[in-house]
Amino acid sequence: MTSHLSPDSAASDPSSPLSPAPAAPAAPAAPAASADSAASARSTGGADLLTARLVLRPWSGSELAAVLGGLRQPHWAADYPDDGDRVIAGFTAGHPEARGTYGQRQIIERASGLVVGGIGLFPPSDDGSVEFGYGVVPSRRGRGYAPEAARALVAFALAAPGVHTVYADVEPANPASCRVLEKAGLERCAGSDGLVRFRATAPTG
Secondary structure (H helix, E strand, C coil): CCCCCCCCCCCCCCCECCCCCCCCCCCCCCCCCCCCCCCCCEECCCCCEECCCEEEEECCHHHHHHHHHCCCCCCECCCCCCHHHHHHHHHHHHCHHHHCCCCEEEEEECCCCCEEEEEEECCCCCCCEEEEEEEECHHHCCCCHHHHHHHHHHHHHHCCCCCCEEEEEECCCCHHHHHHHHHCCCEEECCCCCCEEEEEECCCC
């Protein structure tokens, strides 16, 4: 499945959702930003990943039901979910493995506890490569959340057993998304089907 990264203004982080509930879980607390680099993910002891400003949390059943059922939740940003988030919620609901540690996640702003987007990995191929995509709602673009989340998820994925390459495919007409992936530390390489590929590989030796 191709990661769909939407165009945005050069001044803001593009984010397009990955192509990407009755009782909602409590919003996360807002701990002070840690000294950890935003480029690395830290586990909270469960499946959550933390960056300096974000929590990357696997989808819960209640969150999927809320997004798919159009049930507004108080811990969502005013413009969450967008169309792409709904697409990803549908994909995740239909693929149980997408709710696992190596699947789809919501992006939560630590300072406010609000859900502001999504990011996630698609099932790895037999050759040890895994695709990812992401999305941040318009109200939170321009803050560097997209590359921060991407750096964390890429580092996490490359530490998984059997994974040596993480990549995202972008349309050439979407230079803003290309910049986000470059900021996240991925390198541009030859793509296919008219797409530009960005990838990160595990260290060798």
